Structures are given as structure tokens and as C-alpha cells.
Amino acid sequence: MSHKYSLLMLPFFLLSCKQEIRRTEPSITDQIISKQKQKEQEIVHKKEATEQKSTPTLDLNTEWEGVYSYCVPDARTDGRESVTCYEISIFKDEVTVDGNTSFCTGVYNMTGNKDEIELRYAGNDCEDHFFKLKKNGDKVMLYDFMNPDQVREVKKK
Template sequence: MSNKIKYFVKTLWLLFLLLISNIQLNACKKEISISEIKKETVTRQDYAEITVEKIKLKEDTKEIVYELKSQEIKNIFLILDLGKETADLKIDNKKIKTDLNFTYDILQEDAIKDIKTLVNKSGNIIFLLPVVTEEYLTFQILKYDKLKMQFSDSYFHFETFDNIHQLYSNSKSTLSEKSNNYILKIDSYQFTGNFTHKNQYSLSKKNDTEFNGLFSICTPDKRSDTIKSETCYEILIKSNMASIAGNTSVCSGKYSITNVNENEIQLITENNPNCQFKIKKSANKFYIQIKNSEYWQELIKDK
């Protein structure tokens, strides 16, 4: 065999080996890509808003019971305790206390109407519940994992004083979740956060109703110039949770509650350790201590 023929055969063989290697490499890339897509499909959950009928099943002087019903969900009940002014959600015989505000600065019918419901292909459900309807419009995001039969929640608020209630009502909401982190979209607004299991902090039976209510306080700011300014807070306490809205977003959000003593509670948030509040009751009046200040200021309670 001549040298030219040997060279030609050798070159052809090398080209064949390169072609086989390239095919195998592309196959591996494709396999990895498919694997990543499958992994993404498992870990990422997309929720879409559905239309839910809210049927009033019962109403008396003690409670009102609604059934939330649609083609996608059933056997979900919202129980409004008129005495404690709290709302429980019941799913699959699991009951959880929500932060739905249906008495303070909002009509009961409007509160029920403002509830949005989102579902995903796994049958998990998310509820958007109005918590604060003045100042910054604030909502609780309550998630129910149908497989684990567990609740978790988070909060979001619109950082604007503009009246955007109509935008919220007329816009379809979507939520994308991955590893308990979520992105919630409502019209042009986007909110990010993470879900946590419902907080286990609880008040004593006495404090459970004693500190319930809507409170407000304004404190003057220390400034070197001559402009007078003040920071105002609106504090809603319902059972074992509190929500704070203010004219600054620094300390606005969700708080859990612990007992300090029989007549004093502490509001705690993980989002900002500098935002600490203590509230006590003395001689039928309520007082607040803000951010470890030495001084107690009287709170105004909305009757």
C-alpha cells in the first residue's frame, strides 16, 4: 500500500473517531439538559389565580361561615369569629388562624371580596388575604401544601400611598415558587420573599383577646434642621400575630408576639432586628416602647 493511501486511510479513520466523539458529547449535553429541565419541573411550582365562589353558609351573632368553592377546589371553609374578630381557614380538617382583617377600616363584605385564590398543578393553594387596608396596602400570603397538609405564609405590601385597590382587584395574580422562595406578580408590581411555617408563638389565653385591636402612634423625629417631622405607626394585633404599617417602610411588616409578663407583650420580626416593640396595659390604657427606648408612649386604640 502506497504512503498516500495509508495517509488517506489514517485521515479518514481520525475523522470517523472525531465524528463519533462529537455525537457522544452532544448526547451527553442533551441528557444533562433534559435532566436539568426535569429537575426544574420538580422544584419550581407555578400558581395561577382562579375564580372562586364565596358562599355564606351560616351567620349568627357569634360567627359567620363561608365556603370557598370552584372547579379546582372544594371543602374549604372560612370561619369568622365575631367575638374575637379572628378568621380561621379550614382545609382537609386542618384549621389555621389567619390574619384576615374583616373589621378594622374595612367592611366585612369587602374583605371577603378582596381574597384571591391561586392554585398549581399539584393541587397546592395560595390565598391572598387583606391585612392592612390603610397606608400601605398589606396582604398575607397563606399557602397550603396539599400533600404535606401543612400551612406556611409570608406578607407583601404596596409601597405607595396611591389608591391602587382597583388595580389589585382588576388584575390577575400569578406566583412562581422554588425552594420556598417566591415571585408574586400583580399587574406591573412584583414582590419577592420566602414562605415559612406558621409561627408557633402564642399569647396566653388572657392576652389572646386583651391586646387585640388596632393601635396608632406618632413619634417626633430628631433632626438637626428646623423641619418638623414624625414617624407614625399603625399596629394591628389579632390573636398571636401583629402587622405594622407606617409612613416609613423600615419597620412595616409581619410580627410574631411573645409574652413578657401578664400585662406586657413583645413584637418580634426577623426582617429587621432594629425594629422592636413592646406594648403593655396599665389602668385600662395601652403604652408602647419603640426600639428599646427608655420611654413608654401612650397608644391610641381604635374603638
């Protein structure tokens, strides 16, 4: 008889547990939704504050657009004179370096600001190859990877 009684009580017991879970679920869900809304509001406030503080982004290619050139005398031991010349072209959609040498000529990536930029070779062949250009009044000064401590004035076309 006790078994029958237990079997009869089991469905009522299970139903009561289910009802108890249903009673607590909405409050847990409400808490989660409330926390999500708080986070969303914080993100919106931070985004608005950032947008108010930010200045318009500078288009470096437009700021530095032009062709810059310079030549460097080569150190030779055979008594002959020669020079290595580079031409740095900065246009709206790309930066290229060309020269009378095949050493690391090609496409470069540009970083910096309106007063100073750094050009780094875009490929894997010349990872340490870079140029720095700095504005100094009306002049543009160049530091290259081979002689980073020497400053050269470059001509802008």
C-alpha cells in the same frame, strides 16, 4: 477415635447451650417489659398531675386584639418638622406594624401575657426591632426599640 467422639458430642453441647439461653431469655424480657410498664405509668401519672395543675392557655391575640397607634417627632437638622407614625394591628391570626416609614414594617411575632406583650419583627431584616406594650389600668403604654427607656401612651382604636 477421639475425633469421632468429639464430633458426636458437639451437637449435644450446642443444643444444651441453646436450651440454657432459652431458659434465661424470658426473665430478661419480663424485666424489660416490667421496666417499660413502670415508665409508662410514671409518665401517665406525671401527665395527669400536670393537666390538673395547668390553667387554660391565654390567646394573646384575642386578649390584645385591636389597633394601637402613636406618633414620634423626628429629629431633623434642616429646620423642618416631621413625625413618624406607627400603627400596630393585632388580630386573631396575625400581628402587623405599619407606618409612614418603610423601616421594619410588616408581620411581627408576639409573646407575653395578658398584662404585657413583646412584638418582634418576624423577618431577618430587622432582628433587633421590637415593641413592648404594657397595660396600666385603662391605658396602654408602649416601649419601642429606638427609645426603650421612654414610655409612650398609645391610642387604641
